[in-house]
Amino acid sequence: MKGGAVQYMPVTQSMFLIAETRDQPMHVGGLQLFLPRDCQTAEELAEEIHEKFLAATDIQSTFLKRPASPANLAGYTAWQQAHDIDFDYHVRRIILPRPGEIKNLLRYVSLNHGALLDRSRPMWELHIIEGLADGRVALYSKIHHSLADGVTALRMLQRTLTTDPDDRGGTAFWDNDLLRPRRKRPSAPKPSLLSRVTGAVGSAVEMADELIGTVPAAAKIAAAGVFDHDFVAPMQMAPDTILNVPIGSARRFAAQDWPVERLRAAARRHCITFNDVVLAMCSGALRRYLDDQDALPDDSLHVCQPVSLHTEGDSASNAITAILARLATDVADPAERLREIVASTASAKGVVRELKPLQSLALGAANVWPLAFAPVPGFVNYTPRGFNLMISTVPGPEEDLYWNGAKLDGCYPVSIPMEGLAMNITMTTVAGKANFGIIGARAQLPRLQRILDHLEISLVELEEMEPLQQGA
Amino acid sequence: MKGGAVQYMPVTQSMFLIAETRDQPMHVGGLQLFLPRDCQTAEELAEEIHEKFLAATDIQSTFLKRPASPANLAGYTAWQQAHDIDFDYHVRRIILPRPGEIKNLLRYVSLNHGALLDRSRPMWELHIIEGLADGRVALYSKIHHSLADGVTALRMLQRTLTTDPDDRGGTAFWDNDLLRPRRKRPSAPKPSLLSRVTGAVGSAVEMADELIGTVPAAAKIAAAGVFDHDFVAPMQMAPDTILNVPIGSARRFAAQDWPVERLRAAARRHCITFNDVVLAMCSGALRRYLDDQDALPDDSLHVCQPVSLHTEGDSASNAITAILARLATDVADPAERLREIVASTASAKGVVRELKPLQSLALGAANVWPLAFAPVPGFVNYTPRGFNLMISTVPGPEEDLYWNGAKLDGCYPVSIPMEGLAMNITMTTVAGKANFGIIGARAQLPRLQRILDHLEISLVELEEMEPLQQGA
Numbered sequence: 047m048k049g050g051a052v053q054y055m056p057v058t059q060s061m062f063l064i065a066e067t068r069d070q071p072m073h074v075g076g077l078q079l080f081l082p083r084d085c086q087t088a089e090e091l092a093e094e095i096h097e098k099f100l101a102a103t104d105i106q107s108t109f110l111k112r113p114a115s116p117a118n119l120a121g122y123t124a125w126q127q128a129h130d131i132d133f134d135y136h137v138r139r140i141i142l143p144r145p146g147e148i149k150n151l152l153r154y155v156s157l158n159h160g161a162l163l164d165r166s167r168p169m170w171e172l173h174i175i176e177g178l179a180d181g182r183v184a185l186y187s188k189i190h191h192s193l194a195d196g197v198t199a200l201r202m203l204q205r206t207l208t209t210d211p212d213d214r215g216g217t218a219f220w221d222n223d224l225l226r227p228r229r230k231r232p233s234a235p236k237p238s239l240l241s242r243v244t245g246a247v248g249s250a251v252e253m254a255d256e257l258i259g260t261v262p263a264a265a266k267i268a269a270a271g272v273f274d275h276d277f278v279a280p281m282q283m284a285p286d287t288i289l290n291v292p293i294g295s296a297r298r299f300a301a302q303d304w305p306v307e308r309l310r311a312a313a314r315r316h317c318i319t320f321n322d323v324v325l326a327m328c329s330g331a332l333r334r335y336l337d338d339q340d341a342l343p344d345d346s347l348h349v350c351q352p353v354s355l356h357t358e359g360d361s362a363s364n365a366i367t368a369i370l371a372r373l374a375t376d377v378a379d380p381a382e383r384l385r386e387i388v389a390s391t392a393s394a395k396g397v398v399r400e401l402k403p404l405q406s407l408a409l410g411a412a413n414v415w416p417l418a419f420a421p422v423p424g425f426v427n428y429t430p431r432g433f434n435l436m437i438s439t440v441p442g443p444e445e446d447l448y449w450n451g452a453k454l455d456g457c458y459p460v461s462i463p464m465e466g467l468a469m470n471i472t473m474t475t476v477a478g479k480a481n482f483g484i485i486g487a488r489a490q491l492p493r494l495q496r497i498l499d500h501l502e503i504s505l506v507e508l509e510e511m512e513p514l515q516q517g518a
Numbered sequence: 519m520k521g522g523a524v525q526y527m528p529v530t531q532s533m534f535l536i537a538e539t540r541d542q543p544m545h546v547g548g549l550q551l552f553l554p555r556d557c558q559t560a561e562e563l564a565e566e567i568h569e570k571f572l573a574a575t576d577i578q579s580t581f582l583k584r585p586a587s588p589a590n591l592a593g594y595t596a597w598q599q600a601h602d603i604d605f606d607y608h609v610r611r612i613i614l615p616r617p618g619e620i621k622n623l624l625r626y627v628s629l630n631h632g633a634l635l636d637r638s639r640p641m642w643e644l645h646i647i648e649g650l651a652d653g654r655v656a657l658y659s660k661i662h663h664s665l666a667d668g669v670t671a672l673r674m675l676q677r678t679l680t681t682d683p684d685d686r687g688g689t690a691f692w693d694n695d696l697l698r699p700r701r702k703r704p705s706a707p708k709p710s711l712l713s714r715v716t717g718a719v720g721s722a723v724e725m726a727d728e729l730i731g732t733v734p735a736a737a738k739i740a741a742a743g744v745f746d747h748d749f750v751a752p753m754q755m756a757p758d759t760i761l762n763v764p765i766g767s768a769r770r771f772a773a774q775d776w777p778v779e780r781l782r783a784a785a786r787r788h789c790i791t792f793n794d795v796v797l798a799m800c801s802g803a804l805r806r807y808l809d810d811q812d813a814l815p816d817d818s819l820h821v822c823q824p825v826s827l828h829t830e831g832d833s834a835s836n837a838i839t840a841i842l843a844r845l846a847t848d849v850a851d852p853a854e855r856l857r858e859i860v861a862s863t864a865s866a867k868g869v870v871r872e873l874k875p876l877q878s879l880a881l882g883a884a885n886v887w888p889l890a891f892a893p894v895p896g897f898v899n900y901t902p903r904g905f906n907l908m909i910s911t912v913p914g915p916e917e918d919l920y921w922n923g924a925k926l927d928g929c930y931p932v933s934i935p936m937e938g939l940a941m942n943i944t945m946t947t948v949a950g951k952a953n954f955g956i957i958g959a960r961a962q963l964p965r966l967q968r969i970l971d972h973l974e975i976s977l978v979e980l981e982e983m984e985p986l987q988q989g990a
Contacts, residue, residue: 068540068634089616135768135960138629141613141649144561157610161633162540166766166961177613294638296607488607489638 216450330504688922802976
C-alpha cells in the first residue's frame with residue numbers, strides 16, 4: 047500500500063487523533079443485523095456480503111485516508127491518501143462460538159471495540175459475523191472519529207441500503223458508486239428533534255465568518271447560567287460517580303431495541319419530546335444501575351447531549367455541538383423525576399435555540415473541553431466536571447431497509463467511553479425501532495447489561511404513570 | 519476486579535512496558551494445535567478445554583499481575599496483584615470462517631497479534647479456536663513480555679502437557695496446581711545448544727556480585743572486534759533494508775514445521791551445529807524473499823540471536839543475552855554462504871563462551887540498546903544499527919505431548935516486530951518438529967508467507983550440497 051497526495055487535516059479531525067490513548071480508542075462503531083431473504087441461509091448471505099463488498103474496488107476517499115507518516119510529535123496535521131486497500135486486513139470474517147446467542151455477539155463486539163485501529167493504514171474495519179442461532183448475519187464496523195462522527199457513520203452504512211426488497215444492487219459502504227445520485231435510496235432522515243430546535247441548517251465548516259459571533263454567544267450562556275436555575279451551565283460541578291474515573295481499554299457492550307411507537311406514545315401521553323422520553327428512560331435505568339452498585343450519588347447526574355449540526359446535503363465530516371441537562375437521578379418519584387428532566391432540557395434548548403451553528407459548536411467545545419486533559423494521569427480524579435455521561439440520539443430512516451434483499455433487523459451504535467466518562471449511551475431510530483447501544487469501560491462498570499432491563503422498567507413507568515401536569 | 523498488594527517491578531520487566539507503543543505491542547504469543555483423541559470431535563475438545571480451563575480458579579501469581587495504577591509519567595515501577603480474573607475477557611472462543619484452512623487460522627492470529635493488551639488487568643489472553651477443516655483445535659495465547667519472555671511462556675504452556683496419553687488431569691496454564699511438583703510432567707528441555715556453549719547455568723538475577731566483572735568483559739569484546747574479523751562487534755553498521763523501517767501495528771504471521779530429524783541430518787552432514795542449520799535456512803530464505811521484493815542489500819544482513827540464560831530451576835522471569843552474526847545474504851553460492859555463517863557464529867560464540875551470565879547479559883544489552891530509542895519518531899531512519907533482525911531458537915521437550923489425551927500437533931511461537939525490526943523469526947523444537955513462526959509488520963512486509971517455501975528450498979540445498987569442508 048503506497049501513499050498518495052497529502053491533504054490538510056483540520057483540528058476538528060486531528061483532535062480525535064491527539065486525544066486518543068491506548069485506554070481511550072477514539073473510534074465509533076456500528077452493529078447491524080440482517081435477516082437472510084427467503085430461501086437464503088445465513089451462510090449464503092455472509093458469502094454474498096463478502097463477495098459483493100470485495101468487488102467494490104473503486105473506493106470513496108474517506109476510506110482511503112490515513113494520517114500522514116511519519117507522525118510528528120506535535121500531532122497529526124495532514125491526511126495521506128492510500129492508493130488501495132488491504133482487504134484481508136480491513137474486512138474480517140468470523141463465526142461466533144455456540145450457542146450463538148446475542149450475548150455471544152455482544153461479547154465479540156465488546157472484545158474488539160477496545161482494540162486500537164492501525165494508524166499506518168486507513169482507519170476502519172468491517173467484521174462479517176456468522177453463527178447466530180436465530181439465523182441472522184451481523185456486520186460490526188469500526189471507523190475512527192477523525193474520519194466520521196456517529197451520525198456520519200450511520201449515514202454511510204444506510205447509503206448501502208434501499209427501501210426496495212427486490213433491489214439487488216447491494217454493495218460495500220465504501221463503494222464510490224454510492225456517491226453518484228442515480229440509485230434509489232431511502233429518504234434522508236428528518237433532522238433530529240434537537241437539531242430542528244436549534245435551527246442549525248448550515249454546514250458549520252463553511253461558515254467561518256460566523257466565528258465572529260462567538261463572544262456574544264458565550265456572554266449569553268453566562269447570563270442564562272445566572273438567571274435560569276434550570277439551565278446547567280458549562281463547568282458546573284457534576285457529582286463524583288463510578289462513571290467518572292480513569293478507565294482501561296477493555297469494553298462492555300449492551301444493546302437492545304424498543305418499538306419507536308412505544309416511545310412516541312409515551313411522549314404524546316405526557317406532551318413531552320421524544321428526546322425527553324429517552325432521557326427519562328436513561329435516568330430511571332441509571333438510577334437503578336447505580337443503586338445496585340451501591341454507587342448512587344446524592345446529587346443528580348448531569349448529562350451532555352451532542353446535537354448534530356448535519357444538514358441533508360453534507361456527509362463526511364464531524365459537526366456537532368452539545369447541550370447539558372440534569373437527569374434528576376436523585377429523585378425517587380418517577381413523575382417528579384420526569385418533570386425535572388423536562389424543565390432542564392427545555393431550558394438548555396432555550397439557550398441553544400438562539401445560537402448560530404458555529405456558536406453552538408463553540409458551546410459544545412466549552413462543554414467538553416475537560417476531555418482534552420483527561421489523558422494526563424491523575425487529571426480525572428481531581429478536576430470538577432460539567433457532566434457525568436453523554437447520551438446521544440441519532441434519527442435514521444423510518445422505512446424498512448434492505449441490503450440486496452436482506453432486511454435490516456437492528457442497527458446499534460457502539461460509541462466511545464473516555465477517561466472520566468466510562469459510559470456512553472447512544473440511541474438510533476431506524477425502521478420503527480429505537481436501538482439503544484450502551485458501551486462502558488469493562489473493569490469499571492460490572493453487570494452493565496442489567497441497564498437493558500432497567501430501561502424497560504423505566505419505559506413501563508412512563509407508560510403507566512399519570513399524564514404529566516406541566517408547569518405544576 | 520480489585521487490586522491487592524503492590525510489588526516492586528525490576529527494570530528488566532518495566533522496560534517492556536516503557537518501550538511499548540501502539541505500533542509496537544510488546545507481547546509474545548504462542549499458537550498450539552491439538553488433535554482430538556479417538557472418538558472425540560473438535561467441538562468436544564474445544565468444550566473440554568474451555569470447561570477445564572475455567573474450572574482452574576486457583577491462579578498463579580504471574581497471571582494475576584498488572585501494572586499498578588494510576589500509571590505515573592516516569593513509567594511503571596510496581597506490580598499490583600489482582601484478586602480474580604474476568605474469564606469472559608481473558609478467555610475467548612471463536613470459530614474460523616470457511617474453508618477453515620491453516621491460512622484462515624494464521625490470518626486470525628495476524629489480526630489479533632497487533633492489538634495491545636489492556637494494562638488495567640493482568641496482561642494475557644487465551645483464544646480457543648475451532649473451525650479448522652482438518653479437525654484440529656487451536657489455542658492462541660498472548661502474554662506481555664514484562665511478565666514472561668518467549669522461553670518462559672513456552673514452558674508455561676508445556677507445563678500443562680504430559681507424555682502420558684491416558685492422563686486426564688488436563689488443566690489451564692494458569693492453574694496454581696501446576697507449580698506443585700507432584701504431577702507427572704515431560705522431562706525438562708535440555709539446555710539449548712547455545713546456552714550450553716555459554717556455560718550459563720546460574721540465575722542471572724541472583725548473581726549481582728558478578729556485575730563487577732562487566733568492565734573486563736567489555737574490554738574482551740573490544741579485543742575480539744579488533745583481532746577477529748569474523749566477529750560482529752556490537753554497533754557495527756548493518757545495511758539499510760526494508761526490515762529496518764518504522765512500522766504500523768498490523769501484523770502478518772506465517773508458520774510451518776519441519777521434522778527436527780531433517781535439520782539434524784543436515785547438521786551431521788556438514789559437521790555444523792543445529793543452530794547453524796537454522797541460520798542457513800533463514801539466510802537462504804531471506805535472500806530469496808528480499809530479492810523477490812527487489813530489496814536485497816549489497817552487504818549481508820546481520821542477525822541478533824538471543825541466548826537464554828534460563829536454568830532448569832527458575833521459571834517466571836526474563837533472562838536473555840544475545841550474540842550477533844553475519845548471515846552472508848550477499849553470497850549467491852549456498853556452500854560459500856554456509857561456510858561464512860559457520861565462521862561468524864563460531865566467532866561470536868567464542869566471545870560468549872568466556873563470559874559469566876551477568877557479563878553475557880551486559881553484552882546483550884549493548885547489542886540491543888538502540889531498540890530503546892526506536893519509539894522516538896524519526897530515530898529509526900537515521901541511526902546506524904548493529905543488526906537487521908532477530909532469530910531465536912527455543913528448544914522444547916522431544917517426546918510426544920498430550921493435554922487430557924489430545925496430542926500436541928504443532929507449537930508455533932508468535933514474537934514481536936519492532937520499530938526498525940519489522941520481522942522476527944522464532945523456531946521452537948517440540949516433539950520432533952522444528953516449528954518456525956515468522957511475524958512481520960503487515961504493511962512493510964508483503965507476501966511474507968512466501969518465506970515458508972524459501973525455507974524449504976534452503977533446507978533442500980543443505981541436504982543436497984557437498985558436505986562442508988570446514989576451514990577451507
